[in-house]
Amino acid sequence: MRRLICLLVVSLFTTALAQQEQVTAGFIYVGPTDDNGWSEAHDAARQLLDDEFDWLTTIAVESVPEADAEPFIDQLVQQGANVIFTTSFGFMDATVAAAARYPDVVFAHATGFMRAPNLATYTAEFYQVYYLNGLMAGALTESGTVGYVGAFPIPEVKRHISAFTMGVRAVNPEASVNVRWINSWYNPAAATEATQALVAEGADVFAFTEDSPTVIQVAAESDLPSFAHYSPMLSFAPEHVVSGQLVHWDRIYRDILTKVHDGTYTAQNLQDVDYWSLLFSGAVEVGADEEVMINPAFEEPLRARMVSDSELGEVSVYDLVMTRLEQMSQETPAFDPFTGPLSDRNGNEVVAAGATMSPEELASMQWAAEGIEGQWPDEP
Amino acid sequence: MLKLGGWRLEPRPEPSRALVFAVSVGAVLAALFVTGLIFWAYGHNPVTAYRDIFVSTLGNFRGFAEVLRKTIPLLLAGVGLVLAFHAQFWNIGAEGQILAGAVAASGVALFVPVGAPWLLILMFAAGFLGGAVWGLLPALLKVRLGVSEIITTLMLNYVALYGVQYLIYGPWKGLSTRGMPISDTFVPAAWLPTLTGTRLHWPTLLLGVLLAGAVLFLLTKTTLGFETRVLGQSPKAARYAGINLGRTTALLVLVAAGAAGLAGVGEVAGLHHRLVEPAQLSLGYGYTAIIVALLARGNPLAVVLTALLLGWVSATGDVVRVTLRLPAEITGVISGLILLFLLASEPLLRYRWRRVGREAIPVPVTAPVQEGGR
Numbered sequence: 001m002r003r004l005i006c007l008l009v010v011s012l013f014t015t016a017l018a019q020q021e022q023v024t025a026g027f028i029y030v031g032p033t034d035d036n037g038w039s040e041a042h043d044a045a046r047q048l049l050d051d052e053f054d055w056l057t058t059i060a061v062e063s064v065p066e067a068d069a070e071p072f073i074d075q076l077v078q079q080g081a082n083v084i085f086t087t088s089f090g091f092m093d094a095t096v097a098a099a100a101r102y103p104d105v106v107f108a109h110a111t112g113f114m115r116a117p118n119l120a121t122y123t124a125e126f127y128q129v130y131y132l133n134g135l136m137a138g139a140l141t142e143s144g145t146v147g148y149v150g151a152f153p154i155p156e157v158k159r160h161i162s163a164f165t166m167g168v169r170a171v172n173p174e175a176s177v178n179v180r181w182i183n184s185w186y187n188p189a190a191a192t193e194a195t196q197a198l199v200a201e202g203a204d205v206f207a208f209t210e211d212s213p214t215v216i217q218v219a220a221e222s223d224l225p226s227f228a229h230y231s232p233m234l235s236f237a238p239e240h241v242v243s244g245q246l247v248h249w250d251r252i253y254r255d256i257l258t259k260v261h262d263g264t265y266t267a268q269n270l271q272d273v274d275y276w277s278l279l280f281s282g283a284v285e286v287g288a289d290e291e292v293m294i295n296p297a298f299e300e301p302l303r304a305r306m307v308s309d310s311e312l313g314e315v316s317v318y319d320l321v322m323t324r325l326e327q328m329s330q331e332t333p334a335f336d337p338f339t340g341p342l343s344d345r346n347g348n349e350v351v352a353a354g355a356t357m358s359p360e361e362l363a364s365m366q367w368a369a370e371g372i373e374g375q376w377p378d379e380p
Numbered sequence: 381m382l383k384l385g386g387w388r389l390e391p392r393p394e395p396s397r398a399l400v401f402a403v404s405v406g407a408v409l410a411a412l413f414v415t416g417l418i419f420w421a422y423g424h425n426p427v428t429a430y431r432d433i434f435v436s437t438l439g440n441f442r443g444f445a446e447v448l449r450k451t452i453p454l455l456l457a458g459v460g461l462v463l464a465f466h467a468q469f470w471n472i473g474a475e476g477q478i479l480a481g482a483v484a485a486s487g488v489a490l491f492v493p494v495g496a497p498w499l500l501i502l503m504f505a506a507g508f509l510g511g512a513v514w515g516l517l518p519a520l521l522k523v524r525l526g527v528s529e530i531i532t533t534l535m536l537n538y539v540a541l542y543g544v545q546y547l548i549y550g551p552w553k554g555l556s557t558r559g560m561p562i563s564d565t566f567v568p569a570a571w572l573p574t575l576t577g578t579r580l581h582w583p584t585l586l587l588g589v590l591l592a593g594a595v596l597f598l599l600t601k602t603t604l605g606f607e608t609r610v611l612g613q614s615p616k617a618a619r620y621a622g623i624n625l626g627r628t629t630a631l632l633v634l635v636a637a638g639a640a641g642l643a644g645v646g647e648v649a650g651l652h653h654r655l656v657e658p659a660q661l662s663l664g665y666g667y668t669a670i671i672v673a674l675l676a677r678g679n680p681l682a683v684v685l686t687a688l689l690l691g692w693v694s695a696t697g698d699v700v701r702v703t704l705r706l707p708a709e710i711t712g713v714i715s716g717l718i719l720l721f722l723l724a725s726e727p728l729l730r731y732r733w734r735r736v737g738r739e740a741i742p743v744p745v746t747a748p749v750q751e752g753g754r
Contacts, residue, residue: 061701063708067652067660071446075702113558156561364558
């Protein structure tokens with residue numbers, strides 16, 4: 001009996017230890033918190049959760065140089081942070097080093113691929129959303145040329161352009177997507193130039209990866225439609241933004257922080273924790289604005305455009321988008337654009353018939369889908 | 381000359397060392413005072429704000445190690461700039477020379493299969509050469525064609541920047557980085573040792589201090605140093621004295637730019653352990669080093685102090701932003717203010733006010749008064 005009580009006391013004690021009474025979460029951002037894009041979205045999630053949980057305190061640092069993030073992590077730990085989120089790929093080396101130095105602190109690194117017992121990785125993945133945007137773009141282009149302004153030619157952006165192009169071609173098999181790179185996450189001047197060049201090339205629908213609404217504004221000057229990237233951008237061109245990609249980082253942060261608080265996640269068991277959050281998780285969404293999935297101004301043309309799909313038969317693009325959205329929002333998606341047989345734009349088979357690309361393969365993919373035109377660094 | 385009341389502004393023949401020191405310290409204090417006003421405008425008590433900053437940067441071992449780490453590239457590039465400025469070579473290109481050094485060292489680390497001590501030695505040698513070549517180009521253009529080095533060195537910074545980008549997006553992109561624009565991690569033999577528990581790659585710091593001493597020796601005890609000083613004071617006189625201006629300038633710039641190259645080696649071998657984005661590789665150290673060199677007023681040993689000062693300013697960044705929640709730009713504001721006050725204090729060294737006594741006023745010459753003769 002006495003042993004039982006001892007055991008009980010010990011086990012109670014250890015559960016109490018495992019459960020973090022108070023969680024102090026530090027957030028490290030690569031840009032300013034008012035960038036209209038990446039860092040702003042992370043910070044919005046932080047504020048939401050800070051208000052939501054009594055047990056949570058948050059500290060945020062903006063505009064941290066990527067390769068020199070460690071002193072900032074040191075400061076956050078000194079301020080009492082026991083969970084630290086580093087929210088850009090470039091923080092990887094610093095986060096790995098800091099995780100080794102502070103074995104009792106829980107780390108989570110966005111978009112990275114290196115993990116440790118106290119270091120998880122997470123990303124809100126957009127490729128399904130881009131595919132759906134592509135379906136709409138394919139229906140809206142009259143010239144058969146869609147313009148895409150890309151940030152950096154890295155796998156993430158390449159994957160999104162390929163998914164987008166596959167959507168375009170599913171509706172409009174002859175269309176092409178012309179790509180221009182600006183080699184920056186935030187550069188309105190370069191984005192303006194790239195958009196104007198694409199307009200001159202005949203592109204009449206636009207999508208992009210850059211943290212400002214520049215492409216939308218420049219396209220709207222020529223009365224051309226576009227897709228918002230990353231944050232609600234409908235207000236910048238209410239008659240021209242068709243739809244877009246929205247992110248809800250709070251879905252991922254809520255899950256991680258709650259699990260740290262209840263003791264599910266500790267600084268010992270994160271080696272295999274990787275969030276690859278798709279539509280099902282709610283971390284990503286199709287939309288031009290909150291509550292506006294498709295701009296009503298474009299509903300009519302999307303309903304009017306009919307396509308024949310091998311499994312759905314004759315169907316309007318609007319209904320096709322809705323069906324694919326429903327299929328891809330399931331826990332095990334019933335549809336995935338990266339299902340073979342797929343060839344790259346040079347005609348090489350990249351996915352065999354019946355196979356679907358794994359998250360690992362998607363994370364490092366370099367090939368360009370059929371229909372993409374323009375430079376493609378590191379093309380296999 | 382300007383006159384005010386009984387005072388007159390006149391050129392100062394040769395400012396004393398104590399005065400130079402006092403004016404420099406005054407400029408730094410003035411900059412810190414104005415920064416204090418900025419803290420105050422953000423709602424912080426300047427006294428407690430400075431106390432927090434001092435405690436976390438100088439009050440503990442780790443904080444101080446961070447200050448020293450930030451000092452390293454400023455020291456190496458700063459010593460080089462002092463040398464270049466002595467030769468009247470206005471090198472704005474330390475940033476590019478740092479990158480060139482980093483590229484050369486990374487090339488060795490990634491592709492030369494040699495073992496432990498030799499790899500690092502080879503990396504430093506290659507980095508010195510890389511920086512030197514980057515500085516030699518504008519030196520030759522100046523010596524041969526009279527092209528302004530201010531323009532060429534500045535422009536070469538961008539060439540170096542895009543060169544690094546080309547490498548990490550192209551041929552040197554890592555195989556283990558999933559397509560991300562960084563090189564592979566260097567083999568452990570290419571990592572500089574750090575002081576336990578810190579990120580201070582002390583061999584580079586040691587190298588910087590030794591280099592400062594070596595440059596002092598070069599300037600004061602060697603023929604090249606003598607020629608440099610003559611050249612710096614009057615290129616015409618130097619030419620009359622038979623000094624080969626082109627050769628002297630080129631030699632000095634080689635050493636100066638090589639020193640900046642060494643700073644680049646320290647950053648990749650001591651810190652990043654791979655070639656990264658140029659803006660991440662050097663956080664504007666090449667430009668901050670200009671302030672370091674100007675503040676040292678041509679004295680290579682003083683660079684040790686001024687690099688430490690600017691290193692401290694740059695290390696305050698994380699405290700200022702995490703603890704005081706001030707915007708990221710504040711460290712840039714502090715170094716900018718130091719430079720501003722420094723330049724503004726320059727006339728204090730070159731001119732002085734002198735009280736103009738009655739006796740000093742030239743007496744108008746009048747006709748001698750005839751005495752007697754009545």
